[in-house]
Amino acid sequence: MGSESCSVVFDLDGTLVDSVYQHVLSWQEALEKQGIKLSVWRIHRKIGMSGGLFAQALLRETGTAFDSAAAARLQQSHLEAYRRRLQQVRPLPGAKQLLAYLTKAGLSWAIATSGPRESAGPTLEVLGVSSGVVVVTRDEVTHAKPNPDLFLEAMRRLGATATNTVVVGDSIWDLLASRRAGAIGVGLLSGGYGREELEKAGAYRVYDDPADLLLHLDELGIRISSPS
Amino acid sequence: MGSESCSVVFDLDGTLVDSVYQHVLSWQEALEKQGIKLSVWRIHRKIGMSGGLFAQALLRETGTAFDSAAAARLQQSHLEAYRRRLQQVRPLPGAKQLLAYLTKAGLSWAIATSGPRESAGPTLEVLGVSSGVVVVTRDEVTHAKPNPDLFLEAMRRLGATATNTVVVGDSIWDLLASRRAGAIGVGLLSGGYGREELEKAGAYRVYDDPADLLLHLDELGIRISSPS
Numbered sequence: 001m002g003s004e005s006c007s008v009v010f011d012l013d014g015t016l017v018d019s020v021y022q023h024v025l026s027w028q029e030a031l032e033k034q035g036i037k038l039s040v041w042r043i044h045r046k047i048g049m050s051g052g053l054f055a056q057a058l059l060r061e062t063g064t065a066f067d068s069a070a071a072a073r074l075q076q077s078h079l080e081a082y083r084r085r086l087q088q089v090r091p092l093p094g095a096k097q098l099l100a101y102l103t104k105a106g107l108s109w110a111i112a113t114s115g116p117r118e119s120a121g122p123t124l125e126v127l128g129v130s131s132g133v134v135v136v137t138r139d140e141v142t143h144a145k146p147n148p149d150l151f152l153e154a155m156r157r158l159g160a161t162a163t164n165t166v167v168v169g170d171s172i173w174d175l176l177a178s179r180r181a182g183a184i185g186v187g188l189l190s191g192g193y194g195r196e197e198l199e200k201a202g203a204y205r206v207y208d209d210p211a212d213l214l215l216h217l218d219e220l221g222i223r224i225s226s227p228s
Numbered sequence: 229m230g231s232e233s234c235s236v237v238f239d240l241d242g243t244l245v246d247s248v249y250q251h252v253l254s255w256q257e258a259l260e261k262q263g264i265k266l267s268v269w270r271i272h273r274k275i276g277m278s279g280g281l282f283a284q285a286l287l288r289e290t291g292t293a294f295d296s297a298a299a300a301r302l303q304q305s306h307l308e309a310y311r312r313r314l315q316q317v318r319p320l321p322g323a324k325q326l327l328a329y330l331t332k333a334g335l336s337w338a339i340a341t342s343g344p345r346e347s348a349g350p351t352l353e354v355l356g357v358s359s360g361v362v363v364v365t366r367d368e369v370t371h372a373k374p375n376p377d378l379f380l381e382a383m384r385r386l387g388a389t390a391t392n393t394v395v396v397g398d399s400i401w402d403l404l405a406s407r408r409a410g411a412i413g414v415g416l417l418s419g420g421y422g423r424e425e426l427e428k429a430g431a432y433r434v435y436d437d438p439a440d441l442l443l444h445l446d447e448l449g450i451r452i453s454s455p456s
Binding site: 018020021022024025028029032037039040041044085088090092093189190191192193194195196197209 | 242246248249250252253256257260265267268269272313316318320321417418419420421422423424425437
């Protein structure tokens with residue numbers, strides 16, 4: 001880390017909002033509508049990766065190829081299925097407190113998600129982020145995670161450098177993308193991955209959830225000069 | 229392994245049937261009805277453990293104590309919520325083929341689940357097991373997993389010894405219970421745990437799902453004398 005203060009870039013689903021399992025079952029429902037059967041745990045491990053790579057994985061695992069019209073239909077069915085499950089989606093413990101603490105301490109932070117704006121919107125509402133917050137969604141970059149584009153764009157908007165940025169995510173796609181962006185990656189168990197999966201993908205530290213991270217900011221080298 | 233042929237005892241949810249994520253969200257719904265908020269990943273990691281231990285974990289993590297009436301209400305709400313999600317529950321890839329193969333090869337096998345008969349019933353229907361199959365449910369033993377009772381009772385009914393039994397499960401509770409029963413434990417990723425979590429809990433091998441296990445029976449020392 002350089003001498004200026006740190007920035008933090010957060011993933012959204014499974015990192016700040018407890019929405020992964022609802023997304024997983026919504027994808028299962030959408031895939032079945034197109035005649036594709038895929039075990040739920042395999043869908044879980046693909047949440048947060050780019051749609052293009054997801055389609056490549058589907059081709060390998062199920063033999064089904066997707067043209068852009070089929071991909072758009074799939075996206076639309078998923079969105080409908082997810083909206084039906086939204087009432088069960090909650091902010092993760094400590095998420096609001098962590099963001100409020102960082103803001104109060106004068107550290108800059110942003111949210112960067114592989115989801116398109118349409119699907120990230122309702123989830124951001126659950127979290128209750130104000131309009132001034134930097135949020136980068138799928139639509140705003142060329143490639144989603146595990147490419148570094150989303151995190152690099154978030155850093156650009158924050159005026160942050162990679163060496164002074166901590167990326168926090170719950171999936172291996174977040175951690176791969178953070179490595180490619182040159183930032184320190186931190187994993188959270190709140191998306192349902194195992195600790196070792198996240199460590200193997202490059203997590204410098206793994207915490208339970210945002211509440212647990214808030215208790216350990218010092219371990220990340222995040223200096224709070226005047227926390228109030 | 230002794231010189232007689234092997235027996236196999238399977239867990240049900242996440243091991244033979246793709247039902248874990250539906251159970252997880254059903255528990256979340258049931259807990260919220262009683263005013264208890266628990267992150268979904270924490271519920272996931274408790275699926276398959278005994279209800280009594282689940283209640284102890286809830287007391288530690290949420291501060292809520294359960295009397296037997298509250299526990300019964302919780303169980304009932306979960307069952308209702310799970311029934312609504314049953315239409316999305318499928319057998320895991322290879323599950324039916326694996327069981328049919330073992331039967332054809334003359335090996336004895338059974339199913340042992342921490343779920344009560346009432347909740348296991350619909351899941352067994354999804355799998356389509358015949359009435360002659362040995363199935364041990366929560367109601368039939370003193371303690372559920374990770375106590376060894378369920379697996380020991382299954383072995384007793386099969387006339388099998390622990391040293392000739394392979395236990396197959398997707399959760400760490402299955403693996404702890406298999407160790408306490410003195411049997412070899414094998415893990416499956418199809419319940420959504422990470423590989424290393426299962427290995428650390430004592431899995432001798434970890435496979436993706438029943439289809440992958442069927443391809444590797446030789447690695448478990450399961451001798452098929454006359455497979456047809």
